[in-house]
Amino acid sequence: MQKPIITDETFLAVPSEPATEADADIARDLLDTLAAHADSCVGLAANMIGESKRVIVFHDEGTGRNMPMFNPAIVERSGRYETEEGCLSLRGVRPTVRYERITVTYRTRRWREVTAAFEGFTAEIIQHEIDHCDGVLI
Secondary structure, eight states: OOOOOOOHHHHHOOOOOOOOOGGGHHHHHHHHHHHTTTTTOOEEEGGGGGOOEEEEEEEEETTEHHHHHHHEEEEEEEEEEEEEEETTEEEEEEEEEEEEEEEEEEEEEOOOOOEEEEHHHHHHHHHHHHHHHOOOOO
16 A cells, blocks of 8 residues: 655654564555655655554665565675665755765565565665664754
């Protein structure tokens, strides 16, 4: 179900709790909400729809699909660069540091643990959404 986007910076600044298998509905709501904002958004974190859980979804340029991750954690990064990003939850664009290549450990919808590498714009999206999970506002 599509959910409204949260813009309360006080709420967004609180780090999210680990997700459990019981949080599968959050991923479905995030995917529906991302699809509804496809013209202006490429990723969402659960706190952006009012759920303080470590769940993100993003558009994967490599597969062309929207993909969920539960409890994502970046375990490797390389190729540091500076950029500016916008966000549905925040006004304007803000400067931030990102990495060209990242390796992420996460759980799938079937709760299988996976480690995968991402690069380019997809890596940037994932880093932005993990920042949301950590309560980091760019």
